Amino acid sequence: MLKNNPFHMINYSPWPFMLAFNLLFIFMSFIKLFYHKNFLSMTFNIMVTFMIMFQWWRDIIRESTFLGNHTSFILNFLKWSMMIFITSELLFFISIFWSFFHSSLSPSIEIGMNWPPLNIIPLNPLQLPLLNTLILLSSSMFITKAHYSINMNNYKKSLLNLFFTILLGIMFSILQLFEYYSLSFSISDSIYSSLFFFSTGFHGFHVIIGTMFLFICLLRQLFNHFSNNHFFAFESASWYWHFVDLIWLFIYTFLYWWGKLFN
Known part of the structure; x- marks a missing residue:
């Protein structure tokens, strides 16, 4: 693809979309924690959030360190x-x-x-x-x-x-x-x-x-x-x-x- 600008043209990524939805689930499980003392859903959603963040950071590190896109x-x-x-x-x-x-x-x-x-x-x-x-x-x-x-x-x-x-x-x-x-x-x-x-x-x-x-x-x-x-x-x-x-x-x-x- 021809590139005539100094910007990094980011590829499609599922991580922002998935993180936004999972943050919603975290807040819902947080409310559930107050009323029903249910730690399981809260713990699960936090673990999923960390997994999504890890995948997102991995892509950013690849783009900056190995592909040289961060000019x-x-x-x-x-x-x-x-x-x-x-x-x-x-x-x-x-x-x-x-x-x-x-x-x-x-x-x-x-x-x-x-x-x-x-x-x-x-x-x-x-x-x-x-x-x-x-x-x-x-x-x-x-x-x-x-x-x-x-x-x-x-x-x-x-x-x-x-x-x-x-x-x-x-x-x-x-x-x-x-x-x-x-x-x-x-x-x-x-x-x-x-x-x-x-x-x-x-x-x-x-x-x-x-x-x-x-x-x-x-x-x-x-x-x-x-x-x-x-x-x-x-x-x-x-x-x-x-x-x-x-x-x-x-x-x-x-x-x-x-x-x-x-x-």
Whole structure:
């Protein structure tokens, strides 16, 4: 086929269509989980989603690394796409913080005009939340060092720093789960608990996705898919990870410190 433009003419792919439908099934099974405690359908749909994402990423890696379809022109558009995606995620978290400030600065009469509501005991921000904050800040330092190392053609050092970043991300997720089990309130107790679980849970989901993203970059680096002038996947993963770290600083400041100060 004659090609007189710098764009990558993408072939027909079933993965976006399949992923969209499977995300619908995930939300349906999520609702079913609340009412019927059915973990089977939720687990199955999540596994199918991971399989579809793996197949889609495999095709993208083949197009960029082996077929050379991702030229500098395409990479520039991919960078803009990633920045727009992160901006959309930022706006979503802004809406959560907006709801939090609306509820905390002007508590409604239904919760006794108190913030946090009565019988809600917030976590001590100097204990487990502080440890999680230090873990994420350390992971941000390691991903920055990995980024610098790959720019300097030091792939062994980049691999090591990337491995430590992934390890810290897994530690954060485990500690977050432990924190949920140690809480004295549930998601349905009050507006504070609903916002707490929704914001920290959604951020935790982003940490899991970011950890997967970095793990794929680690595997690709082991197979020598990156060079010091062509490593956009790694670069976009590092952008995403820094974004996750930044959001956590706001969550830690407002949800943990704010609630404790007025308790």
